Amino acid sequence: MENFTFYSxxxxxxxxxxxxxxxxxVKAFDGSKVLIHFGGGSxxxxxxxxxxxxxxDEAGIPHIELGGVKPNPRSGLVYEGIDLCRKEGVxxxxxxxxxxxxxxxxxxxxxxxxxxxxxxxxxxxxxxKALPVGTVLTIAAAGSEGSGDSVITKxxxxxxxxxxxxxxxxxxxILNPExxxxxxxxxxxxxxxxxxxxxxxxxxxxxxxxxxxxxLIEALLITMKNEGPKAIKNPNDYQARANxxxxxxxxxxxxxxxxxxxxxxxxxxxxxxxxxxxxxHGAGLAVTMPAVFRYVMDHDKARxxxxxxxxxxxxxxxxxxxxxxxxxxxxxxxxxxxxxxxKEEDIPTLVKSLCYGDGRDGSISxxxxxxxxxxxxxxxxxx
Amino acid sequence: MENFTFYSxxxxxxxxxxxxxxxxxVKAFDGSKVLIHFGGGSxxxxxxxxxxxxxxDEAGIPHIELGGVKPNPRSGLVYEGIDLCRKEGVxxxxxxxxxxxxxxxxxxxxxxxxxxxxxxxxxxxxxxKALPVGTVLTIAAAGSEGSGDSVITKxxxxxxxxxxxxxxxxxxxILNPExxxxxxxxxxxxxxxxxxxxxxxxxxxxxxxxxxxxxLIEALLITMKNEGPKAIKNPNDYQARANxxxxxxxxxxxxxxxxxxxxxxxxxxxxxxxxxxxxxHGAGLAVTMPAVFRYVMDHDKARxxxxxxxxxxxxxxxxxxxxxxxxxxxxxxxxxxxxxxxKEEDIPTLVKSLCYGDGRDGSISxxxxxxxxxxxxxxxxxx
Numbered sequence: 176m177e178n179f180t181f182y183s184x185x186x187x188x189x190x191x192x193x194x195x196x197x198x199x200x201v202k203a204f205d206g207s208k209v210l211i212h213f214g215g216g217s218x219x220x221x222x223x224x225x226x227x228x229x230x231x232d233e234a235g236i237p238h239i240e241l242g243g244v245k246p247n248p249r250s251g252l253v254y255e256g257i258d259l260c261r262k263e264g265v266x267x268x269x270x271x272x273x274x275x276x277x278x279x280x281x282x283x284x285x286x287x288x289x290x291x292x293x294x295x296x297x298x299x300x301x302x303x304k305a306l307p308v309g310t311v312l313t314i315a316a317a318g319s320e321g322s323g324d325s326v327i328t329k330x331x332x333x334x335x336x337x338x339x340x341x342x343x344x345x346x347x348x349i350l351n352p353e354x355x356x357x358x359x360x361x362x363x364x365x366x367x368x369x370x371x372x373x374x375x376x377x378x379x380x381x382x383x384x385x386x387x388x389x390x391l392i393e394a395l396l397i398t399m400k401n402e403g404p405k406a407i408k409n410p411n412d413y414q415a416r417a418n419x420x421x422x423x424x425x426x427x428x429x430x431x432x433x434x435x436x437x438x439x440x441x442x443x444x445x446x447x448x449x450x451x452x453x454x455x456h457g458a459g460l461a462v463t464m465p466a467v468f469r470y471v472m473d474h475d476k477a478r479x480x481x482x483x484x485x486x487x488x489x490x491x492x493x494x495x496x497x498x499x500x501x502x503x504x505x506x507x508x509x510x511x512x513x514x515x516x517x518k519e520e521d522i523p524t525l526v527k528s529l530c531y532g533d534g535r536d537g538s539i540s541x542x543x544x545x546x547x548x549x550x551x552x553x554x555x556x557x558x
Numbered sequence: 559m560e561n562f563t564f565y566s567x568x569x570x571x572x573x574x575x576x577x578x579x580x581x582x583x584v585k586a587f588d589g590s591k592v593l594i595h596f597g598g599g600s601x602x603x604x605x606x607x608x609x610x611x612x613x614x615d616e617a618g619i620p621h622i623e624l625g626g627v628k629p630n631p632r633s634g635l636v637y638e639g640i641d642l643c644r645k646e647g648v649x650x651x652x653x654x655x656x657x658x659x660x661x662x663x664x665x666x667x668x669x670x671x672x673x674x675x676x677x678x679x680x681x682x683x684x685x686x687k688a689l690p691v692g693t694v695l696t697i698a699a700a701g702s703e704g705s706g707d708s709v710i711t712k713x714x715x716x717x718x719x720x721x722x723x724x725x726x727x728x729x730x731x732i733l734n735p736e737x738x739x740x741x742x743x744x745x746x747x748x749x750x751x752x753x754x755x756x757x758x759x760x761x762x763x764x765x766x767x768x769x770x771x772x773x774l775i776e777a778l779l780i781t782m783k784n785e786g787p788k789a790i791k792n793p794n795d796y797q798a799r800a801n802x803x804x805x806x807x808x809x810x811x812x813x814x815x816x817x818x819x820x821x822x823x824x825x826x827x828x829x830x831x832x833x834x835x836x837x838x839h840g841a842g843l844a845v846t847m848p849a850v851f852r853y854v855m856d857h858d859k860a861r862x863x864x865x866x867x868x869x870x871x872x873x874x875x876x877x878x879x880x881x882x883x884x885x886x887x888x889x890x891x892x893x894x895x896x897x898x899x900x901k902e903e904d905i906p907t908l909v910k911s912l913c914y915g916d917g918r919d920g921s922i923s924x925x926x927x928x929x930x931x932x933x934x935x936x937x938x939x940x941x
Contacts, residue, residue, distance in 0.1 A: 176800040178573025183566060189817065190561025384797035387781045387805045394773035402769055414767035417559040421816070422770045430813060433804070434572065 176385055176434035183428045185321050186347040189421065191413075193351045194311050197227050197269065198234025204307050204346040206267030209238040210260055212280045213271040214245065218313065221357060227271055227311055239263055244272060247449050247456070248279040250329045253293060256283035260306065270310045270345075274317025274326075274369075274456075277310050281325035281343035284308045297327055299534065302340025310348040315355055315420040316366030316457060318373055318427020320348035328450055335450040336533055350424065352416035360407050364506040365457025367403040370423040371396060371499075372460040375468075376439045377432035378482060379542040381475075389481070391431035396486045398422045400502065407506050440541035441467045444553060447525045454515040461508035465500040466556040471543040472496065512557045522554045559768055559817035566811045568704050569730040572804065574796075576734045577694050580610050580652065581617025587690050587729040589650030592621040593643055595663045596654040597628065601696065604740060610654055610694055622646055627655060630832050630839070631662040633712045636676060639666035643689065653693045653728075657700025657709075657752075657839075660693050664708035664726035667691045680710055682917065685723025693731040698738055698803040699749030699840060701756055701810020703731035711833055718833040719916055733807065735799035743790050747889040748840025750786040753806040754779060754882075755843040758851075759822045760815035761865060762925040764858075772864070774814035779869045781805045783885065790889050823924035824850045827936060830908045837898040844891035848883040849939040854926040855879065895940045905937045 188196055201209055209231060211224070218224050219242070231238045241256050259265070260283060268287075270280035284305040286293030296302050302323075310320045319325065323344040328335045355363070378392045398418055405415035425431065441463045448459040472479050476492050483495020504510055511517070530537050530547050538546045545553070571579055584592055592614060594607070601607050602625070614621045624639050642648070643666060651670075653663035667688040669676030679685050685706075693703045702708065706727040711718045738746070761775045781801055788798035808814065827850060828842040835842075855862050859875050866878020887893055894900070913920050913930050921929045928936070 176573075176797060176804070178576065180569065180571050182569040184569075186563065186565040186567075188563050190559075193561065384801070386785055387778070387801040387808070390777035390781050391774060391808070394777035395770070398770045398773050414559060417817070418767070418770040421559070425770070425774070425813060430808060434800070 177382055177436070179433040181430060181433050182341070183321065183430065185345045185428075187321065187350055187424065188347060189350040191351060191353055193349045194223060194226050194354070195230050197309070197311060197349060198230035198232070198236055200347045200349070201231065201236055201267055201269065201309060202234045204267070204309065206236060206307060208263065208265050209236055209267045209269050210256065210263070210265040210283070211238055211240045211269050211271055212244065212256060212283065213240070213242050213276050215242050217357065218271050223311070223313070223354060224271060227269070239265065244276045244279045246275050247328045247335065247453060248275040250294065250327055253279055253282040253286060253327060257286040257293060260287035266306060268306050268308050270308065271313070273312065273314030274319045277312075277317065277319040277345070278325040278327060280308055280310070281305065281319070282327050282338070285338070285340070285343055294329060296338040296340070297329070297336040302338055302342040305342035307346045308343060310345050312348060312350050312420070313354045314358060314362065314366050315416070315423040316369040318370070318423055320345060320350065321424045321428040326446070333450045334528070334532055335446040348424070350420050352413055352420045355416050355420065356411050356413070358410065360410065361507055362455070363406050363410065364508050365455045366423070367399055367406075367419065367506060368457040368461045368503060368508055370419070370426050371399050372441060372464060373426040374399070374431070375464060376442060377435070377437050379438035379478070380435040381542065382435035385435045388431050388433060388435055393482065393485050395422045395426050395431060396482070400486065403506060438542040440539055440543070440545060443539050444529060444550065447529045448512060448517065450528070451521060451525060452512070452516050458509050458515060461503040462510060462512050462557045465496055465503070466553050468496045470549065470553050470556065474543045512554070517558065519555070519558055522551055525554055526550045560765055560819070562816040564813060564816050565724070566704060566813065568728045570704065570733055570807065571730060572733040574734060574736055576732045577606060577609050577737070578613050580692070580694060580732060581613035581615070581619055583730045583732070584614065584619055584650055584652065584692060585617045587650070587692065589619060589690060591646065591648050592619055592650045592652050593639065593646070593648040593666070594621055594623045594652050594654055595627065595639060595666065596623070596625050596659050598625045600740065601654050606694070606696070606737060607654060610652070622648065627659045627662045629658050630711045630718065630836060631658040633677065633710055636662055636665040636669060636710060640669040640676060643670035649689060651689050651691050653691065654696070656695065656697030657702045660695070660700065660702040660728070661708040661710060663691055663693070664688065664702070665710050665721070668721070668723070668726055677712060679721040679723070680712070680719040685721055685725040688725035690729045691726060693728050695731060695733050695803070696737045697741060697745065697749050698799070698806040699752040701753070701806055703728060703733065704807045704811040709829070716833045717911070717915055718829040731807070733803050735796055735803045738799050738803065739794050739796070741793065743793065744890055745838070746789055746793065747891050748838045749806065750782055750789075750802065750889060751840040751844045751886060751891055753802070753809050754782050755824060755847060756809040757782070757814070758847060759825060760818070760820050762821035762861070763818040764925065765818040768818045771814050771816065771818055776865065776868050778805045778809050778814060779865070783869065786889060821924040823922055823926070823928060826922050827912060827933065830912045831895060831900065833911070834904060834908060835895070835899045841892050841898060844886040845893060845895050845940045848879055848886070849936050851879045853932065853936050853939070857926045895937070900941065902938070902941055905934055908937055909933045
């Protein structure tokens with residue numbers, strides 16, 4: 176195990192009806208004027224936005240709103256939010272939604288008190304300071320409710336890049352599994368896939384002697400394997416939704432990923448897909464992971480065999496990857512990029528953006544370092 | 559799953575040599591004058607105390623010392639520490655040691671800014687405010703480094719009681735597995751037992767549909783089962799020590815115990831043993847748990863069967879308890895209270911203190927409610 180620091184000072188308030196605590200929580204974390212930031216449609220239609228506003232009103236906290244966050248959230252709306260916060264003297268950003276609303280909120284919170292262009296943070300500058308952020312989570316997926324990370328797509332060039340820092344770690348996150356019951360099965364499945372990707376990215380390590388984190392990751396993978404299909408079959412299965420939601424948060428606070436190198440190549444490879452095709456991140460990951468795993472398996476076959484046996488109940492590394500791919504298909508995820516518009520002729524574009532974007536010099540590194548040829552082979556295997 | 563709040567804002571700094579960060583960490587959490595609180599012997603002899611002092615000196619933070627904490631820490635030293643903090647204007651308490659030094663530090667930190675008798679907190683008053691506490695952990699066991707709990711023994715009557723509150727949750731905890739390499743096998747085994755007890759107390763729940771927390775607890779139990787014996791066999795096995803240390807912290811921050819009822823009857827039954835016989839808490843637990851589990855097994859045999867199969871690799875509930883008892887014996891723990899001076903004629907005293915102490919009215923409640931007769935039967939089974 177390697178040396179590490181683990182710091183997860185987010186207050187998680189979990190359970191039925193907990194969005195009614197939003198006002199009290201904002202107050203407890205010294206918010207006095209709130210920007211509520213969200214996507215649209217369902218948050219409004221379901222009455223959730225009204226309940227959150229009522230809770231803020233009850234706590235005597237003024238609030239303004241900015242909706243319109245899209246999946247793969249864009250820089251344009253972030254600039255708008257930053258201007259709004261400055262103009263209106265906002266001192267707390269409350270995200271209501273999934274990973275996109277939260278990531279966009281984090282970007283706004285960081286940019287609002289930064290003199291330069293917020294995109295600097297998405298080019299490698301750590302986010303030490305930001306307006307405090309809180310979240311009311313509506314999709315178990317991204318884990319952004321418990322992380323110090325954010326991913327934004329810059330509209331000029333459609334670059335999808337991440338930023339990190341303690342400044343944007345949420346002060347509190349309200350996790351009410353009921354709010355996820357209205358998600359369509361496809362979005363539920365995308366969330367399940369994203370959570371499992373966060374676990375596999377941590378599982379694929381080159382660090383030895385990591386029994387405790389191996390076992391914790393496996394525990395969460397098994398949970399997703401068992402509870403995921405229940406939520407797909409019966410969207411109103413509160414208990415399955417609850418198990419998935421806590422697993423999703425635990426998957427990404429990093430308590431199960433400390434002290435070990437991690438991979439994140441699948442995420443990087445996928446980011447190019449959702450940037451170019453605007454596919455759901457989870458759907459892109461469902462196609463990417465089996466292709467990547469098959470490509471890198473021989474680097475540490477024992478590790479792939481271990482997860483095959485402990486999580487999937489099969490014998491060999493190959494069978495474990497097949498079982499995972501079959502699981503993803505069974506919950507309704509795509510198996511090829513063709514299914515969301517991927518084309519062979521785009522591969523050079525994908526590879527170039529992947530291997531040379533974000534300051535990279537022709538390869539991506541993780542569990543295995545992958546050069547342009549490797550990445551092209553992996554994209555081809557996804558057709 | 560039940561509704562819950564999970565809040566673990568302790569900064570964990572883990573790995574080799576990390577005690578050299580103590581000064582920087584105290585400074586980051588606004589400490590300007592520190593009480594270093596510790597047991598004695600080994601912390602001094604090993605040079606750890608000197609290294610911690612050097613780190614504080616380097617950060618320009620004045621410090622005073624109070625040693626002498628004993629296992630099952632006593633109220634007398636707490637009163638002494640409180641007086642010292644007030645007299646010297648201490649604003650940060652730094653525990654260097656195991657659960658006893660940490661729990662005593664927490665009591666001092668709470669009492670130092672409280673007008674009444676600190677024992678009020680150990681009679682049920684929640685600890686909302688205290689001086690900030692940091693820890694340099696030397697024994698993987700109690701989990702106090704990541705909890706808002708403290709257990710102190712009142713010398714007048716030898717009552718062992720717990721207190722809780724967000725005020726005493728450590729601001730930071732330095733976890734250097736190297737520091738545990740000098741522990742004798744018996745103390746290592748006591749720590750392993752205590753960690754496993756924290757896991758079993760959470761595992762024994764009456765809440766249904768808790769897949770995610772069941773799996774997380776099992777992951778940590780398996781880790782202890784696999785790594786514990788390595789540390790007993792080779793005290794200098796850094797990797798085993800590291801896996802145990804993180805498992806011990808994760809076992810007690812409660813991320814694996816949220817949203818479910820918990821037991822804690824074994825801890826309560828054991829507290830009477832260590833109060834009366836001054837046995838090590840872990841040794842008391844090693845005797846208590848199998849006796850309690852056999853007594854309550856029929857309340858939910860499926861649960862005991864589940865842990866037997868998933869953790870111990872055996873078929874039945876009975877075999878699972880036997881396997882756990884055999885494991886505890888194999889690492890050098892006692893199997894009967896007779897081994898540390900327990901006598902049949904003490905049982906009425908133990909039962910009376912257990913069932914009527916701490917404001918109880920003749921029984922203890924947890925996974926199963928146990929009355930005086932039940933408790934007497936359980937103590938008898940431990941002879």
